[in-house]
Amino acid sequence: MKLKTKLIVAFMSVMILPMIFMTVVMHTFAPREVGELQQLYMIVVFITTTMLIYWIYRSVSLPLAKLQKAARNIKEGNLDFEIRQESDDEIGQLCQDFEEMRLRLKANAEEKVAFDRENKELISNISHDLKTPITAIKGYVEGIMDGVADTPEKMDRYIKTIYNKANEMDLLINELTLYSKIDTNRIPYNFTTISAKDYFGDCGEDLHMELESKGVEFTYRNDMEEDCKVIVDPEQLRRVINNIVSNSLKYMDKPNGKVTMEVKDVGDFIQIELGDNGKGIAAKDLPYIFDRFYRTDASRNSSKGGSGIGLSIVKKIVEEHGGNIWATSEEGAGTTMYFVIRKYQEVSIDE
Ligand SMILES: Nc1ncnc2c1ncn2[C@@H]1O[C@H](COP(=O)(O)OP(=O)(O)OP(=O)(O)O)[C@@H](O)[C@H]1O
Ligand SMILES: [Mg+2]
Structure with missing residues (x-):
């Protein structure tokens, strides 16, 4: 029941129930007894009002306390909880919106963690893939400097290997550049x-x-x-x-x-x-x-x-x-x- 409907029901109950009660009483009892029954009337009004206030208070304050706790959790970065929608009034709708917001925040946080992990992996992969040809190039250049390549054939082979390894690196860097361009939609397509x-x-x-x-x-x-x-x-x-x-x-x-x-x-x-x-x-x-x-x-x-x-x-x-x-x-x-x-x-x- 919507909050507005609840308030209307409460108002009607406080106003109408005692009225009905009094009308019935007046028609049923003698006027002398009616005066005594006024006390009973006050008790009925008191009980009805208390129950209605408690009813509305419960339907507002409990979910509010839950939402307050949830907001505190989110503020502290904890997104692992659930807010259940227990009523279909405005407050229940607010709880559902809050739950959707929590799920979206959680998905974003998880995406960010995955993205960070991928980036770390990327850096470690790139360094590994670039290190392999660089180590080889360094090895062959040191070989030449130390005079290990002492025949023209050996020298030729060393230089060719250095060239091939440099090409490998060039290819890798080109691929990475292309990938980053594609990933960030910076490649213009000519359809x-x-x-x-x-x-x-x-x-x-x-x-x-x-x-x-x-x-x-x-x-x-x-x-x-x-x-x-x-x-x-x-x-x-x-x-x-x-x-x-x-x-x-x-x-x-x-x-x-x-x-x-x-x-x-x-x-x-x-x-x-x-x-x-x-x-x-x-x-x-x-x-x-x-x-x-x-x-x-x-x-x-x-x-x-x-x-x-x-x-x-x-x-x-x-x-x-x-x-x-x-x-x-x-x-x-x-x-x-x-x-x-x-x-x-x-x-x-x-x-
Ligand atoms: N035709 C294939 N036969 C066997 N394995 C394949 C084949 N195509 C892809 N793979 C596997 O899938 C993986 C991913 O392929 P991908 O082309 O994305 O990377 P790569 O060839 O390792 O590196 P890059 O293409 O960036 O030089 C490869 O490492 C390989 O293990
Ligand atoms: Mg490939």
């Missing part, structure tokens, strides 16, 4: 409407050349109709495909590596499937591979460089295209990445 068959056909041709030169078998299939169009940023979508395929190459453990690319028509979307016959991903790791800085234990401990950013960039770009990405994998057999992008549909002027 254009293009033919899905032509665009993915070109991607397939480029991949064919690149993979063939690396001794990896590549198969390409495109089921799309000639006139099917998509709105994409061609450059960013290439980054998606390149990142996925570079993983296929990086985590390939078979001498006869295979990579496949299929473009399928699935109603309002087109689905791109990129498969490999590499070492696969354990089921326990699969849900996390699109998280930033996530690398499976096996990749972390291997000599394969990488910071676990690649797939998080991929996910972000696909989502910016209004699409979705997921993967299936079998350890030892290979991995397939799937992503969908919405088709461009022309809407006629009539519609």
Whole structure:
């Protein structure tokens, strides 16, 4: 019952109940007895008023005390409690709003803790990933300074290694810069409407050349109709495909590596499937591979460089295209990445 209704009920009870009581009394008893009954009347009024005041006091003061305690808890930073809504009046509504505010504050606090933890992890990952090539560079430079590289061949090998390691660092820094730009939406997308068959056909041709030169078998299939169009940023979508395929190459453990690319028509979307016959991903790791800085234990401990950013960039770009990405994998057999992008549909002027 609303507070306003309660007050009206209280007012009516204090005014009307005694009146009814008196009317009944006057009609039932002789006027002589009525005078005596006035005392009873006073008692009835007193009891009714006391009960009503207590009723209203309870419905206001108890929740207020609860809210006061809750506000004190929040002030002290403790968000682990619950405010239950026990009535459906204004005070009950206030309790519910307070509870919602507490839940939101708690979610924000938890998000902040997770963000801080991620940032700490990021710093430790970056320092680890940058330290590895730097240590190698230092080692080789010291080798040259100490005269260990005493033949032109050795010197050549040392310099090449230094160059490769510096390149690794350069790549990592570029990836980090790109990630931070993508994460803070500082990458301008240049969306254009293009033919899905032509665009993915070109991607397939480029991949064919690149993979063939690396001794990896590549198969390409495109089921799309000639006139099917998509709105994409061609450059960013290439980054998606390149990142996925570079993983296929990086985590390939078979001498006869295979990579496949299929473009399928699935109603309002087109689905791109990129498969490999590499070492696969354990089921326990699969849900996390699109998280930033996530690398499976096996990749972390291997000599394969990488910071676990690649797939998080991929996910972000696909989502910016209004699409979705997921993967299936079998350890030892290979991995397939799937992503969908919405088709461009022309809407006629009539519609
Ligand atoms: N095709 C694949 N085969 C096996 N494992 C894969 C494959 N693709 C991704 N993974 C696993 O998922 C993890 C995350 O991939 P992601 O591309 O985000 O990071 P990375 O390749 O380790 O580093 P980066 O791409 O930033 O250089 C990898 O560390 C690897 O363990
Ligand atoms: Mg990668």
